[in-house]
Amino acid sequence: MSSATERSxxxxxxxxxxxxxxxxxxxxxxxxAEYCDAFDPSVNPNACSIRESAYANEEHxxxxxxxxxxxxxxxxxxxxxxxxxxxxxxxxxxxxxxTHLEEQVSDQADSVASLRRAQRDFLSRHLARLVRxxxxxxxxRNSRCSRLVADAFxxxxxxxxxxxxxxxxx
Numbered sequence: 245m246s247s248a249t250e251r252s253x254x255x256x257x258x259x260x261x262x263x264x265x266x267x268x269x270x271x272x273x274x275x276x277a278e279y280c281d282a283f284d285p286s287v288n289p290n291a292c293s294i295r296e297s298a299y300a301n302e303e304h305x306x307x308x309x310x311x312x313x314x315x316x317x318x319x320x321x322x323x324x325x326x327x328x329x330x331x332x333x334x335x336x337x338x339x340x341x342x343t344h345l346e347e348q349v350s351d352q353a354d355s356v357a358s359l360r361r362a363q364r365d366f367l368s369r370h371l372a373r374l375v376r377x378x379x380x381x382x383x384x385r386n387s388r389c390s391r392l393v394a395d396a397f398x399x400x401x402x403x404x405x406x407x408x409x410x411x412x413x414x
Contacts, residue, residue: 281387292381
């Protein structure tokens with residue numbers, strides 16, 4: 245998959261499915277109780293967190309500051325009711341935005357290159373670390389949540405390979 249439009253759509257679907265299912269189950273059929281059991285350590289001590297700070301070596305404030313700088317550089321501001329900046333749904337939504345912007349400027353080589361650098365940096369510094377950690381924590385579990393995590397892992401790994409290939413070609 246190489247089209248920015250297709251990649252953007254996948255990021256959007258993953259982001260929506262990692263957000264708490266307030267009303268209806270998303271594409272993966274995950275309902276609130278199952279979501280909390282799999283991803284909320286305050287509900288289930290065996291759950292795996294879907295927040296990057298749970299897996300980061302740096303201080304939470306430094307992590308949040310870096311994430312907010314990424315988001316603000318592209319004109320995004322956090323509202324009071326929004327998820328924290330290290331939540332997997334937020335990071336996936338940010339990559340949805342970057343790939344959407346890439347599609348919009350597809351005829352401008354310099355702009356595409358700049359957006360791909362931003363994607364590669366964000367993937368390698370944040371989203372890949374988070375998705376890999378969640379994937380490792382979910383191993384051995386058999387649920388719709390595990391399938392969502394496995395699909396996210398496979399997609400992010402392919403995105404990293406695409407980003408590496410683009411970097412080598414540049």
